[in-house]
Amino acid sequence: MTRNRQHDICKQLCDALGIEAILEALPQHKIKDSLGLVSIKEVANQLNMPYETLRSRMVSGQIPFPEMRLGRRAYFTQDQAEKITCPCNEQ
Numbered sequence: 001m002t003r004n005r006q007h008d009i010c011k012q013l014c015d016a017l018g019i020e021a022i023l024e025a026l027p028q029h030k031i032k033d034s035l036g037l038v039s040i041k042e043v044a045n046q047l048n049m050p051y052e053t054l055r056s057r058m059v060s061g062q063i064p065f066p067e068m069r070l071g072r073r074a075y076f077t078q079d080q081a082e083k084i085t086c087p088c089n090e091q
Contacts, residue, residue, distance in 0.1 A: 028070050037068055037075035046085045 013022060023031060031037070044054040057063040063084055066074035076084065 023070060031070055032075060036078040038081035039075055040066060043076055043081055043084055
């Protein structure tokens with residue numbers, strides 16, 4: 001199957017079922033790994049701060065909330081995580 005054909009099939013499925021239904025049907029860890037998503041806990045660990053501190057900084061607006069949600073969990077995109085954890089961005 002060609003890459004274009006795969007893309008066409010994925011588009012048809014998304015149009016027919018909706019991306020949310022497709023994401024709910026797939027194992028969460030597979031989606032997370034495939035899309036390079038980063039959990040709040042992983043970002044907190046990269047910043048060497050407690051999870052609760054990162055959450056409070058998100059609530060206060062110092063750090064943005066994660067853009068992606070899979071089920072009940074929120075994940076940062078790779079770009080978001082890099083911007084937050086970059087040493088050039090003092091928190």
